[in-house]
Amino acid sequence: xxxxxxxxxxxxxxxxxxxxxxxxxxxxxxxxxxxxxxxxxxxxxxxxxxxxxxxxxxxxxxxxxxxxxxxxxxxxxxxxx
Numbered sequence: 001x002x003x004x005x006x007x008x009x010x011x012x013x014x015x016x017x018x019x020x021x022x023x024x025x026x027x028x029x030x031x032x033x034x035x036x037x038x039x040x041x042x043x044x045x046x047x048x049x050x051x052x053x054x055x056x057x058x059x060x061x062x063x064x065x066x067x068x069x070x071x072x073x074x075x076x077x078x079x080x081x
Contacts, residue, residue: 018024025040 015024019026023042023044027038027040028035
């Protein structure tokens with residue numbers, strides 16, 4: 001229930017930010033019992049571009065280290081089995 005309320009609050013906050021920044025513009029076109037609104041939304045273009053970036057290089061080395069080990073011995077079995 002809290003997660004649902006958090007999502008609703010987040011959606012309202014995102015809507016307020018979009019209107020405040022001008023990405024979404026609301027205009028009332030009719031003032032009556034059931035007012036009509038016109039919503040103008042700016043175009044958003046999504047694409048890719050090629051650029052050079054520095055990325056870290058990971059190097060693998062084999063090194064001998066002591067690690068914990070566990071062994072289990074079953075003393076309840078009969079000898080010879």
